[in-house]
Amino acid sequence: MDNFLQYLVSGLSIGSLYSLVAIGLVVIYRSNRILNFAHGDVTTAGTFFAFFMLSSNFSFAVSAVAALVFGALIAMAFYFCILVPAQRRDATQLGQIILTVGLGLILQGAVQYFGGTEPQSFPFPLSEYIVYKIGVVSLSQLSLGTLAASLLSCFLFYLLVQKTRLGLAMRATSENLPAAQTLGIPTRRILAISWGLAAGLGVVAGLFLAPALLLDPFFMLEPFLKGFAAAILGGLNSLPGAIVGGLILGVAEALTGGFVSIAFKNSLAFIVIILVLLVRPEGLLGEEFKERV
Amino acid sequence: MSLLQINKLFISFGGIRALAGVDFHVEDGEILTVIGPNGSGKTTLFNCISGVYRPTGGEIFFRGESILGLSPDTIAAKGIARTFQNLRLFMHMDVLDNLLLGRHVKFRKNPLQAVLRIRTEEVKHREFVEEIIDFLDLQAYRQARVSDCPYGVQKRVELGRALALEPTLLLLDEPIAGLTSEEKDETAYRITEIRGRFKTTILLVEHDLRIASRLADRMVAFESGLEIAQGTPEEVQRDPNVIRAYLGEESEQKRN
Numbered sequence: 283m284d285n286f287l288q289y290l291v292s293g294l295s296i297g298s299l300y301s302l303v304a305i306g307l308v309v310i311y312r313s314n315r316i317l318n319f320a321h322g323d324v325t326t327a328g329t330f331f332a333f334f335m336l337s338s339n340f341s342f343a344v345s346a347v348a349a350l351v352f353g354a355l356i357a358m359a360f361y362f363c364i365l366v367p368a369q370r371r372d373a374t375q376l377g378q379i380i381l382t383v384g385l386g387l388i389l390q391g392a393v394q395y396f397g398g399t400e401p402q403s404f405p406f407p408l409s410e411y412i413v414y415k416i417g418v419v420s421l422s423q424l425s426l427g428t429l430a431a432s433l434l435s436c437f438l439f440y441l442l443v444q445k446t447r448l449g450l451a452m453r454a455t456s457e458n459l460p461a462a463q464t465l466g467i468p469t470r471r472i473l474a475i476s477w478g479l480a481a482g483l484g485v486v487a488g489l490f491l492a493p494a495l496l497l498d499p500f501f502m503l504e505p506f507l508k509g510f511a512a513a514i515l516g517g518l519n520s521l522p523g524a525i526v527g528g529l530i531l532g533v534a535e536a537l538t539g540g541f542v543s544i545a546f547k548n549s550l551a552f553i554v555i556i557l558v559l560l561v562r563p564e565g566l567l568g569e570e571f572k573e574r575v
Numbered sequence: 576m577s578l579l580q581i582n583k584l585f586i587s588f589g590g591i592r593a594l595a596g597v598d599f600h601v602e603d604g605e606i607l608t609v610i611g612p613n614g615s616g617k618t619t620l621f622n623c624i625s626g627v628y629r630p631t632g633g634e635i636f637f638r639g640e641s642i643l644g645l646s647p648d649t650i651a652a653k654g655i656a657r658t659f660q661n662l663r664l665f666m667h668m669d670v671l672d673n674l675l676l677g678r679h680v681k682f683r684k685n686p687l688q689a690v691l692r693i694r695t696e697e698v699k700h701r702e703f704v705e706e707i708i709d710f711l712d713l714q715a716y717r718q719a720r721v722s723d724c725p726y727g728v729q730k731r732v733e734l735g736r737a738l739a740l741e742p743t744l745l746l747l748d749e750p751i752a753g754l755t756s757e758e759k760d761e762t763a764y765r766i767t768e769i770r771g772r773f774k775t776t777i778l779l780v781e782h783d784l785r786i787a788s789r790l791a792d793r794m795v796a797f798e799s800g801l802e803i804a805q806g807t808p809e810e811v812q813r814d815p816n817v818i819r820a821y822l823g824e825e826s827e828q829k830r831n
Contacts, residue, residue, distance in 0.1 A: 447682060454665055454676050461663035464625060465740065466651035466680035569667075 284418040289540040295425040297532015298432035302487040303509025304524035306480035312519050313456035313476045316378045320386035321484055322506030327389050328353030328485035329492050330397045342407050346489055350482045357481035358474045360385050393499040406493035428490045435486050436525055515555050517568015576639050578603045578776050584633035593619040595800040606777045608787045611797030617780040621746050625657050626650040652680050656742035658733045660749045666722040670732050673721055674704045677739025707735045727758045747779035766790055
C-alpha cells in the first residue's frame with residue numbers, strides 16, 4: 283500500500299508534465315485543426331535558450347521567463363510567416379501538418395548546431411536529491427516543484443480560457459472561425475496568441491523535464507510522444523481531457539514500472555491507451571466534431 | 576452619399592464568373608432586397624461585402640470609405656453585421672453566450688476595471704442583450720445550448736447575435752428560408768421592426784418573392800452575377816428580364 287501511494291504520487295508528478303505538453307497540442311488542434319509535430323522541438327529550443335542564458339550567468343528566473351518568451355516567439359513567427367501564407371494559398375490540413383514537421387526538423391538542426399549533441403546536465407534551483415517525507419511518501423524537491431508548477435500553470439490557463447475576454451475570444455475562434463470573424467473578433471491575432479501560449483506551456487514542461495533527464499537535442503522526443511498520447515487519450519479537442527489524459531498516463535507508467543517491471547513501463551501505459559480508445563474512440567472527454575454543410 | 580456603394584464588382588472562381596460587374600448602392604435607412612435564382616451571385620455578393628471573399632475587381636465603399644480587401648473582423652468592427660444562409664453559431668455555447676459574444680468588440684479594454692471587478696460596463700452590455708432577448712422572444716431559451724434548440728430558434732439567435740453588434744448595416748442571407756409559414760410571417764414583421772428600433776439599414780437576400788416584396792423599399796434582381804433590374808418591388812416584378820429569369824422564356828410553340 284505504501285509503495286502504491288509512492289508510485290501514485292510520482293506518477294502524478296511526471297504525468298502533470300505530460301498534461302502540460304498535451305494542453306499545448308490540444309490548444310493548437312482545437313483552434314487550427316492541425317497536429318503540431320514541432321511542439322517538442324519548439325520546447326527543446328526554448329529549454330536550450332534557458333540553458334544558454336544560465337551559462338552566461340543570468341539568474342534562473344530571468345532565464346526561465348526569457349525561455350518562455352523565446353519559445354512563444356518561435357511559434358508565433360511560424361504561424362504568421364509560414365502557416366498564414368500557406369492557408370492563404372489553400373493549403374490542405376495534411377500540408378499544414380507537414381509544415382509543422384518541417385519546422386520541427388529545422389529547429390532540431392538548429393539546436394544541434396548551436397547546442398551540440400552531447401547530453402548536458404541542466405542547472406536547476408530545485409534538487410532531485412533533497413527528499414521530503416510526507417507520511418509514507420517521499421518526494422524529491424524537484425518532483426514537488428514539478429507538481430506545483432504544472433498544476434499552477436494548468437490552473438492559470440484554465441482561468442485565462444474560462445474567465446477572460448481573451449479566453450472567450452479563443453473559445454469562439456476555435457469553435458467557429460467564420461462566425462467569430464463576423465463578430466469582429468480579430469481571429470488571426472487570437473490564433474497567434476494561442477500558438478504562443480501553447481509553446482509557452484510546452485517550455486514550462488521542458489524546463490522541469492531537463493533536470494530530470496539530461497539535456498540534449500532529442501530530450502523532448504519521448505515526453506512529446508507521451509503528451510501526444512495523453513492528448514488523444516483525453517480526447518484531442520478537450521482541454522480538461524488533456525490534463526486527465528496526462529495524469530492517467532503518468533500514473534499508469536509509474537504503477538507499471540513499480541509493480542511489473544521498468545522494462546514494461548512504456549508498453550503497458552500505451553496498452554491502457556489502446557484499451558480506452560477501443561471503448562471510446564473519441565477519447566475520455568472528447569466530443570466528435572460535426573459540421574452541417 | 577449612399578451608405579454602401581458598390582461599383583463594377585467582379586469575382587471569379589476558376590473559370591466561373593460569380594459576379595460580373597455588379598453596380599448598386601444602399602441608401603441610409605432603407606430595406607433593400609436582393610432577389611435572383613440560385614447561383615446568381617447573391618451570397619457571393621454578401622461574402623464580398625463582409626470580407627470573406629476578396630473580389631478580383633471593382634470597389635466597395637461603406638460610408639464613403641473603401642472596405643475592399645479588409646479582413647472580416649475589421650469590416651464587422653466598422654459596423655457591418657451579417658447572418659448566414661447555413662447558420663454559423665457557437666453550437667456548444669448557450670444562447671446567452673452567443674449573444675454576448677456579439678458584444679465582444681464593444682468592450683473597452685481596461686484591465687484595471689477588470690481586476691477591480693467594476694462591472695458597470697458589463698451590466699450595460701447585458702442590458703442590451705436582454706433587450707434583444709425580449710425583442711426576439713428568446714426568454715425560454717436563454718440558458719439552452721444552441722445545438723439543442725429548434726431550427727427556428729437558432730435562426731433567431733443568429734439574428735440576435737448580429738443585432739448585438741449594433742450594426743449600421745445588417746446583411747441578412749435568406750433569413751426566412753427553412754422556417755414554418757407562421758415563423759416566416761413573424762420574422763418578416765421583426766425585420767421591419769428592426770429598422771425602427773435599432774436604427775439599422777438592412778440589405779437582405781430572399782427567395783420568397785411574396786415576402787421579399789412586402790419587406791423591401793427597393794429591390795435589386797440578380798442573374799448570372801449581374802444586376803438585371805432595380806427599383807421598387809412593383810417595378811422589378813414587372814420587369815421583363817426578371818420574369819424571364821424566374822419563369823424562363825415563353826416557348827416558341829405557345830407563342831404560335
